[in-house]
Amino acid sequence: MAMGIASSGSSRRGRARRRAAMADINVTPLVDVMLVLLIIFMVTAPLLTSGVPIDLPDSRANPLDQTPDQVTMSIDRDGFIFVDDSRVPAGQLPAVLGRFGCETADAPLITLRADRALDYGRVMAVMGELNRAGCRSISLVTNGSAEAP
CATH class of the missing domain: 3.30.420.270 (Nucleotidyltransferase; domain 5)
Structure with a gap:
């Protein structure tokens, strides 16, 4: 039983270390938004050439x-x-x-x-x-x- 407690305690410490060490930024949503904006500007730019x-x-x-x-x-x-x-x-x-x-x-x-x-x-x-x-x-x-x- 003592082994079970020690092993579960070490796994908790390991998960805590992994969460604290994560410093990455997820850029996928940023790229998605930028591509949508690019498409919107590409579609509307020819329409803005003349207002008459x-x-x-x-x-x-x-x-x-x-x-x-x-x-x-x-x-x-x-x-x-x-x-x-x-x-x-x-x-x-x-x-x-x-x-x-x-x-x-x-x-x-x-x-x-x-x-x-x-x-x-x-x-x-x-x-x-x-x-x-x-x-x-x-x-x-x-x-x-x-x-x-």
């Missing part, structure tokens, strides 16, 4: 790379022009385009988003003003389409 609601036309064109020095111009269904998210007052487009510095060597890439319900002439008028201001690098933004027209 536009029904874009469909196209099978290949996507272009995003560049940090690009300017997004949008023309909504009513024909109002937006540079990034700020509306351009009527008649002020040439003055706004003059600030882009399109005639310099490091001119920004202009991405033009236009609603599919717009008149073709309205889109061409804006592109003509871009051309007149010296902006020669213009990309037209569309939705991806799965089938050929």
